[in-house]
Amino acid sequence: MLKKQLSILAITLLLTSLSFAQNGMYLAYEFQAKTGSESTIAQLLTTYHNEVGAYKSGGFDVTRFDLNGPDEGTHRVLIYGDMDNFGLENQSTMIGLQFELLQEKLNDHIEKGTRSEGGYLLAENGNGFDGYPYRAEWRLNVSDPATYAASFVKFMNSDEVLSIMNERPLELGSVAGGMTGETHWVYAGFENIIDYMMTMQAIYASDAFMLHQEEASGIFTLMREFTETNLATFK
Known part of the structure; x- marks a missing residue:
């Protein structure tokens, strides 16, 4: 679900960016983590980023909701950077396969995706x-x-x-x-x-x-x- 929603957001932003002058953009994905899975999710994301390298600009944050958070979501992922310089420095078929593998592993620790957006x-x-x-x-x-x-x-x-x-x-x-x-x-x-x-x-x-x-x-x-x-x- 994470890959599907982020892909939809990326297409949406690509289509709408033609009429915007801003340099910064972001993708956000909120989810409900399974009880006790926070450290495992963090470790999976750390291992993935150690393998795929750095971002061209901006970065990738993982946060946990605190006061007045959403009713269902417990965490969110924020991917952000310059519109003309967005994403990982090194893009390849192998990295795409690594992301698919990451998604499969994350799904074991996420109850469901709860919300997504771009801007x-x-x-x-x-x-x-x-x-x-x-x-x-x-x-x-x-x-x-x-x-x-x-x-x-x-x-x-x-x-x-x-x-x-x-x-x-x-x-x-x-x-x-x-x-x-x-x-x-x-x-x-x-x-x-x-x-x-x-x-x-x-x-x-x-x-x-x-x-x-x-x-x-x-x-x-x-x-x-x-x-x-x-x-x-x-x-």
Whole structure:
């Protein structure tokens, strides 16, 4: 199922990318792991990536949902990189066979796939996610993407927010393919749950956030907010 869903997403993104100017793209796959299978799944993915090599850009993250995660999914895979430089550095028939073998092994430890999507990175700040394994995501339904994006970029680049985030990563992205019912997302990285709570308390109390909320009033709906922990990154 993993291979099938990621293949469908790749085709969707290829077809839709012609009308987008963004450089960053991603594929996401959520699944419900069998009880006690997390370490085995991580080991299978580690062995696979040790064999197939590095990515041209971006990488491959495996995360575990934490606060307010989906009802069924327990983990997700995020594959991301530059649109024109996406995927593994070395592509071959042998690597394709290795992926098929990986899929067969993973299926023994996954109850079911629960959700998949693809999309684009629109804006980012900070010094990357290394060192910030605790992640938060806000899923949005935006009716006026241009206005919302302009307001959010102004917000994230404000001196106040830059000072509060202090090199922590902050991203805005859009959903281009999948069955999520959401159009945009905001993603941020933190050292741990305490860092997340304290940082967001300061963000929500900031003048920059209040202004962004006023500017975007009526054109977006917060669909859900959740946190997750990054278990492994392959680059």
